[in-house]
Amino acid sequence: MVDFFSQIINGLAIGNVYALLAIGFALVFGVANLINFAQGSLFMLGGYLTFTGVSYLGLPLLPAALLGILLTTGIGVALDWACLRPIQRGPRIAPLLATLALAVIIDSTAELVWSPNTQGFPNPMADQAWTVGNAFISAVDLLILATGIVCIVSLTLFLKYTWTGRALRATAMDPEAAQQMGVNVAAMRTLTFGLAGLLGGIGGVLIGLYYQSIWPTMGIPFGLKGFTAALLGGISSIPGAIAGGLLLGIFESLTSGYLGSLYRNMVAYSLLLLVLFFRPQGLFGARGLDALGGAQAAAGMVPSTSLMASAFSPVTSRIYTLAGWPALAVLVLAVLYPFVADRTWEHIGTLAAIFSLLAVSLTVVAGSAGQISVGHAALFGVGAYTAALLGVACDLPIELLLVAAGTMGAIAAIACGVVAVRLSGHVIVMATLASGLILHSVFLSWIDVTRGPMGVRGIPPPSVGLLGGFSITDNAGHYWLSLAVLALALFLTGRLLQSNVGRTWRAIREDRLAAVAAGVPAVRYLLMAFAVSGFLAGAAGALYAHLLAFIAPGDFFILASFIVLTMVVLGGLGNLTGAVFGAVLLIVLTEVLREFGEFRMVAYGLVLLLAIMFRPNGLLGSK
Amino acid sequence: MPPTRPTVTDARLVVDRVSKRFGGVAAVDQLSVSVAPGELMAVVGPNGAGKSTLFQLINGVIRADNGTIRLNGHTLTGRAPEAIAALGVGRTFQTSRVFPALSVWDSVRVGQTVSLIGGTPSRRRFDPVTEIAAALLRPGGLKRRERALDEQAEATLKLFGDRLWPRRHDRADSLSYANRRRLEIARALVDRPSLLLLDEPTAGMNPTETNELADLIARLHAEHGEMSIILVEHKLDVVRNLASHVLVMDRGGRLAEGSPDDVLADPRVVEAYLGRRADGSAGAEQTT
């Protein structure tokens, strides 16, 4: 029997950790005006550094934890100094992508250093618990509650009563005014990132104690929940963040108590989407996060909704594209490629074509329409599962499977898009991330259909209806099939981007407020962008499933989304030639660096980070 | 002689006891005003009087707390900005909002969305799927319609002499400040709105440019007899030359209303508004 009271205590304990993370988000959002994806990674580091202090240096838990938290604080400050400050004047998308890249770099470095496996976290209080009436209260719960309350109270007192705290709040409200009043805004920024690192580190230690284990990707779910808590509270308010954290903790604890812990994450992510959909300003907040930038934008405070624009100077670059005859010449060369490539390189060529298609799909929605999606691999997965399951169940030509997979991809994309199109800039990223995670957990847990973590095996080779049901079994055949689909997709997408539809997408990206004032139904056009993008991603998924003959949920996790995003940014957002170029480059690079396989994700993260810092418009220029 | 005020039935725009508060500030407070077809009304008033907020309320970027706004008999309050634009409201923004990375040509073509795909009050010509299919296949009917729109866009750009047309392939963010304002006006004008809202169109322009734009507005007013224009303007000589009717706002409400000569001589107006500009440099002040 689940006891209500113990669930509440438990929820309050976990909620305290969410509140700490949420405060980190809120502080950074207020002062630096960005959503810090690396917040979850700092949290993970807090846990791991403490673990290292205990297990490798033989320190007792308390000093190890203090050392770990201190280091995390320092890393938080260092990240800002080294990576975020230099791009402050760049396009508005730069800090967002940079923190995303940092998160990937930190998480995958942690996997390299401490192994991808879950590690036991020392907990001297593991067995101490009491029963009060029916309720079960553990020492860890009490410790978390106490630590959380001490942190929150001292932070609140600090912000409220010290000069520095007041200066920090002033900076968060209006950096320019604060600067004029003599506040050292740069120092406040450092302090903010330090505090965010500190709170993240403390949270990591507490969660380590709570679960008695830590794992390198733990930053993703906890980061997202911290963000959910911050959002519930209105994202820029500290009391709101605390209330949001506690509410989320209790809610989650009750659902996992009464429905089963399988649903814990799904419920939390769905709650995030619901809040984003119905009350993007949070339960308590009033600050406009809505897509038009609210009244603020109308009053001229937000000069452009384009993420590629900078608040400081126009961002322009030379744009390289291939079209017409040169494009046809490249296509001919690509068709001839299997005659010079061996079987391995034919396979790599096929992967490059499939990922090019996926990159084209992402560049439509993220580049042309300006809606950065980090849940894209899930749409790819929807297509792959559709084609795989249909292909296993009945004997259908690949053309039909491509259309079916594309259609399902489009439907899933519209479902994700419905939430995203009401939001602006950085918040869209969180919404698409949550949708991607929800779809991923559907792949994982809808075992009757997807066969869960086992994956779908024995997907038959594609049979081409146009060639009288010819069945493709060799690598060159797969390559030509993927190339044909890619070429067709490029031709059609290129035409679409040049039409009124593409122009309207770019207008919405550049200034959504001006676009709607000019009569553009922005939501309709954005959903069209999501649908087109989802269709292409779904088709790419179908090719992928039939190429590998085996798919599993792991193929469609966030990291895959991140890789595609890197390809697109590297090539130049909104530039079809760039998308293909970025995809081919990254796939070939992966192959060349095969021996360093484990470093792959770190390398992708670095590629993205460097691209943002030094060529935010990508190698071929964004359009 | 001031024109007789339109009654509620024959007015183009009727603003009826509309209010909007921002926290403690009543930006627009129980304001009522109406505009006749083909009328050019100027709205003046000190900084913070609520002039821009009135525009945001008319075009639906901000929702009114209470009161109603009607255009040609359609209720605007509660509709989305794109639906209001489709009903015939074109506007510019005080801090000019152009599409930075779009070319001048594309920016103006975006202003024709309603003509191309339809919308309130007519039905849409395309559902999303046919629109994508049409964009890919470009059937003859669509080509013809686009050609007509191209001509319309060209004519609109050429209204501005050689300011915009020769630069039609340039990015909007490469334009000068004055040209961005012109581009915004072109975008608002190109789909032939029945009500054009211009929020300080001459701000930041030198006297020559100001006169040129004032001449253009006068020409538009004369040529498009049916189009009503509301002009927010701090430069009072521009107001005197262009407007047949002036609304003076202060603290969200109506301070005075009437013909330019009467209103601008009203002692209350002089005190609330001109008093701060007694140095005579009417309109030299830049507002932000």
Ligand SMILES: Nc1ncnc2c1ncn2[C@@H]1O[C@H](COP(=O)(O)OP(=O)(O)OP(=O)(O)O)[C@@H](O)[C@H]1O
């Ligand atoms: N988005 C907003 N949030 C809060 N207050 C606002 C907002 N927009 C306008 N206000 C306030 O409403 C009042 C009216 O502002 P509005 O911009 O309409 O004035 P205005 O007459 O256009 O002035 P100006 O001549 O400076 O353009 C001002 O006090 C302003 O501070």
Ligand SMILES: [Mg+2]
């Ligand atoms: Mg104004």
